[in-house]
Amino acid sequence: MLEFQNITKIYESKKKQIVGVDNVSLTINKGDIFGIVGYSGAGKSSLLRCVNLLERPTSGKILVDGIDLTKLSGSKLRIARLKIGMIFQHFYLISQKTVGENIAFALRAAKTPKNKIPTKVTELLEMVGLTDKRDVYPGQLSGGQKQRVGIARALANNPSILLCDEATSALDPKTTLSILKLLKEINQRLGITIVLITHEMDVVKEICNRMAIMQDGRVIEEGEVYDIFAEPKEPLTKEFINSVVSFEIPNEILKEVNGQVIKILFKGDVAGEGVISDTMQRFDVKGNFLHGTIEYIQERPLGIFIMELQGETAAVNEAKHYMEQRGALVEVIEHV
C-alpha cells in the first residue's frame, strides 16, 4: 500500500516560492493501477517523484507498506528504492551500455550475486519480449523497444510499486497500446501496484482502475475510473472526460430541436436501449436520438445517449422519472 499524507512540495526560486504540490493525501491500494491526470504544471510529476524521493517533499509523509520513506536517507533510502521501479517518458537508458548491461546494472545495484545476473536478465528480456536485443545498444532501438528495456530495468529487483512518468507520451498510439498491455500484464501477473501520471485520458481509460485529477498542485477529484467517467463532478474532470468521450452536438442540429434535450446515462448492466423503448411505449412522448455510445471502461459498459424528448411537460417529466427508476441517470442539457 502506498500512502501520500499531506504532501506539499514548495520550490524556492530566487525571489518567489512556487507551490508544486499542495497538501495532497492519497491512498493507493496494493494491486491498483492508479492514474494521476492533469495538465502540465498541475504537479503530478512532482508528486510522483516524491514517491521515490527523487524530490523530497517539503512536508508530509510517503508511506510504503507503513514505512515512512521521507525519514530515510543514504543507503537505507537506496535499499528502499530497489523496491520502487520507475519508467520515464524519455526512457533514460545508459546509451553506452547494451540492453543486457542496462538491465544488469539494476541487478548489480541490488547486489545480486554475479552468477545469477545472466539468467535474471534473460528472464526479464523474455517478459518484455526483447530476447533478441540483449547485445544491442539503445541507440538502435525504437521508442517502444526502449520503453520495454526501461520496464525490464524497473522490474529487475522485483519491486512492489512501479512508477510511470508519462511513460507512453513519447510513443505513437499503436506502441502506446502495446506498452499499456504489457503494464497491465505485469500488474496482473506480478501483483505490482502501478502509479502512472499522464495527460492522456485514453491511457487511464485503457488500464487504470482508480484515478485522481490534479489541478494547481491539488487533487480535485479521485475515485474509481468507472465512476469518474460516469459522473465527473469538477469542470476540469469533465473536460478530460470529454477528450475521450465527446458529446458535441452541432449547433445546426440543436437549432432544429424544439423539445427537451436530455442526456441519459446507463451504468453497467442496465440495458439502455430496452429502457428507452419501454419509456417511449408507456408515455406519450416522442424520442429522437441525437447521439449515443457505449463505452467499455474496466470491461464494464457505460451507455450514454443524448436525445430530444417531445411531448407535454408532464409526460416528459414522468418519462424522465421512469427512466431514473429503471437505473438511468438523466440530466437535462440546456440549449438555445
Place this chain on the structure above:
Amino acid sequence: MFDFPYFISMLPDIWKAFTETLIMIGISLSISLIIGLPLGVLLFVTDKGLFWENRFVKSIFGFAVNIIRSIPFIILLVALFPLTKLLVGSTIGPVAASVSLSVAAIPYFARLVESSLRDIDKGVIEATIAVGATPWMIITDVLIPEAKSTIIRGITLTVISLVAYSAMAGTIGGGGIGDLAIRFGYYRYDDTIMISTVVILIIFVQLIQLIGEQIAKSIDKR
C-alpha cells in the same frame, strides 16, 4: 632557405629534441589524467542538485582550478621552480619541465571532464538513482562511460595544449622541440631547423587530432 644535407646532419639532434618533447608530454599527460579525471568528476558531482552536492568542496576546488588557469603558463613555470627543485632535484631537463606542465594541465583537463559530464542528460543519472545505484556505481558505470567519447576529445585537446606549453617550457631549460627551435631558429637565424621543427609540430598535432577523433568516434555507441 632549406639546406637539405644540413637537415640530414641535424637529424640526431632533432630526434633527441623530439623524444624530450614526448617525455614531457607523456609524463605530464599521465599525471593530469590520473589527477584531472577524479578532480573533474568531483567538480561535477558536488554541483548543485547532484548526489554529492557540497558547496564547500565545490567552491574550494573550483577556486583552486581557476587560480591556476588564470596564471600565464610562462609565469607558472618560473613560479614553480621551488616545487620542481623539491620534487625532481633540478629545474633543467624534460622531467623537471613535466612538473609545471602537469600543474597547468590538471585543471585544464579537469574542467574539460566536468563539461563533458555536464552534457549527460540529467534524466539518465536520475534513472540510475531511482534504480537504487550507489554513487560509486553511478560514477564508474554511468558518468564515465556516457562521457567517454567527449573525454577522449578532451584528452586530445590537452595533448595539443601540452605541445604548445612544452615548447615554452623548453625555452627555460626543459629541452625538446621548442628549445631547439628557439636556440637554432631564433638565436642563430637557422631557417632549416626553424622550418623542420614547425613542420614536425604541425604533423604531430594533426596526427594527435586525427587519432583522438577516430577513437572518440569508434567508442561512441549512440
